[in-house]
Amino acid sequence: MITIAEIKRRAANGTQKYSWEDLKRFRAEDEAKQPERFKKQFDEFRAEKILSRCGVLPIHQNCHVDNYEILTSGHRKAANFAKWYIDNFYLNNGTGFIFGGKPGTGKNHLAAAICNALMEDGYSCLIITVNELMQKLRACYRSGSDATEDQFIKTMIDFDLLVLDEVGLQRNSDAERLALNQIIDQRLCRFKPTGMLTNLPAGSEDPSEPTMNSVLGVRIMDRMRTNGGKWISFEWQSYRK
Template identity: 30%
Template sequence: MDASNPTAEQLQTRTANCPTHGDFESKAIPLPTFSNKPGKVIWSRCPACSRETAEREAAAERAEQEQARQQRIEDRMNRAAIPKRFRDRSFESYIADTDAQRHALGVAREFAENFPEHARRGSTRVFAGNVGTGKGHLAMSVAKHVMEQGHSVFFATAREIVLMLRARWDDRTAPGELEVLRMLTSVSLLVIDEIGVQFNTDAERDQLFGVIDGRYRDLMPTILTTNLNRKLLLGAIGERSYSRLREEGNWVPFDWEDFRGKKKESK
């Protein structure tokens, strides 16, 4: 056989050199042909370079996906009206040093992790206790977990909800009361913060009842936070709303010292 005229089998591999990784075995890759004539071939590049390129591209794709995921979460937080100060709250950053704090954390985690079941039942949780005890922290942690699972969330103080329902009174271009009520009663999870920090008029109680009753009738989960005890909460929201909360709700006490006050004292 003429060594100067190698066969196709002999052309399957050859030694090539990579400036970075040195010699490597390059393989012939036949190009498609539509005739009986031998087709052209291309030679494989350095496998180490190929792996590094693939790893860089995969890392870039993961970074792009993570950035897109973070943007989706940020967009959801904006739609949920979650204040920027609360957006870094998480279960992991919640300090639980006592049995009572661990109980509160456990209730919040269970609610978040089993949200589909609570959505089926229309469960309610009332986080009640002193100012600065972490009620908002755990409520936000639940909200973030629920959002990351693709559910809709809306956060507002009780006072803000009343103002939203009344906005059309002063601004004819604002959403009407019925439109706002439909949004508040249809969102997957509603967090009502600072129940009791309002004027506590009969009109306000009626408007809050419309929200609580609408969610109760449609089996929509709700989290409420309040600084009030049970008796004062009953007075703030009225007997009808209080009765709705009790049926599928759990009262979660936050009866320890003010976290924020302790932080200030330690400085």
């Protein structure tokens, strides 16, 4: 059977008009999407209520792959990854990423570029620092809070893409590690990817140096590698003047 996209394309080209049958199919398809739309709106409303925001912060709303300047082969590799990630997101079944490296190299820029492009396509995304996430989670324990801990975790799981920023700068208590574990694990069980941005190296020969393995634990790091999750290195000079 000819697809709706093809019918629309032919109609736009003037090579075929919409038939009565086509119009009936458009309507049926639209009605079938209603519950999905309501759920999406409900999720967004709940996220706004619990977090007071969604998506990316205003400072990163103009970040795109196209305005990421390519100055080294490292920049190119990182930009190509972001483009690939956006283009293939519709096939994504839990493949996350870690952008690790020096400050000012564009980790937030490219993560925001990914989220901005995906949100334009109707996906729900959130970039949040681990500190902000923990602070909002702790607020759920206060009496009179808008949400319970479970509702908060559920909100974190519902985003199509969740990006945890400044991993390694958190207090790193057992409770924090447990909450992160729970969020990443439960997202993965639902085939939802998680991204991470960090200045920490993956591991180190020096046991006193903080690393992603020591801060998050090997279990979470192992989860992040599931389904081909990639570590992208940002090891060039800061773009900040």
